[in-house]
Amino acid sequence: MTAFCANTIWRGMTPDDLEAVTTLADTIHADYPEDKAIFAERLHLAPEGCLVLDHEGTPGGYLISHPWRGLVCPPLNALLHTLPQPADRWYLHDIALAPAVRGGGHARTAIEHMRGLARKHGLRWLTLTSTGPARAFWLAQGFIEEQPTAEEQAVLASYDAQARLLSCPISPTGEA
Incomplete structure (x- = not known):
């Protein structure tokens, strides 16, 4: 899954990456803190x-995603303990890119990876919680805003006042 630079590739995360991922999260998402235990x-x-996202041998970004059920997203900085069964969507928990790797198409590559995972698991939706500053990016990627219930709105408030639930349908064949 290589994007534009041969020296910048997405690879599977390992436990050894957690310290760097936490440091990136603390830097890039300072307004949305999460404990290392969450990752x-x-x-x-x-x-x-x-x-x-391995950039010249150093983590330059990360993607955290998993199967999920329903639109009630996990609250910020909350452990799940288990994943819901059966899942009905693939949930993007977090993506972060260091300034040095932004603009290289790496976020789009990660989104395509998640679409592939959703298809592999027979899921028809990608879902995420968009913070206020990221909303325009996600809408440009084909995500649409969901109308949250009161329960969903209460969870969104743990992020920020402009946080929104966004979803994107997944074609089972990979066609747009």
């Missing part, structure tokens, strides 16, 4: 949905 748990529960 470790997601890696344990859904390793195929956890990637690191």
Whole structure:
């Protein structure tokens, strides 16, 4: 899954990456803090949905994603303990790219990876919680805004006042 630079590739995350991932999260998403245990748990529960963007041998970004059920997203900085069964969508928990690797198409590559995972698991939707600053990016990627219930709105408030639930349909064949 290589994007534009041969020295910058998405690869599977390992437990050894968690310190760097936490440092990136603390830097890039300073307004949305999460404990290292959150990232470790997601890696344990859904390793195929956890990637690191290796940029010249150093983590330059990460993707945390996993199967999920329904639109009520996990609250910020909350352990899941288990994944819901059966899942009905693939949930993007977090993606972060260091400034040095932005603009290289790496986020789009990660989105395509998640679409592939959703198809592999027979899921028809990607879902995410968009923070206010990221909303325009996700809408440009084909995501649409969901109308949250009161329960969903309460969880969104743990992110920020502009947080929104966004979803994108997945073609089972990979066609647009």
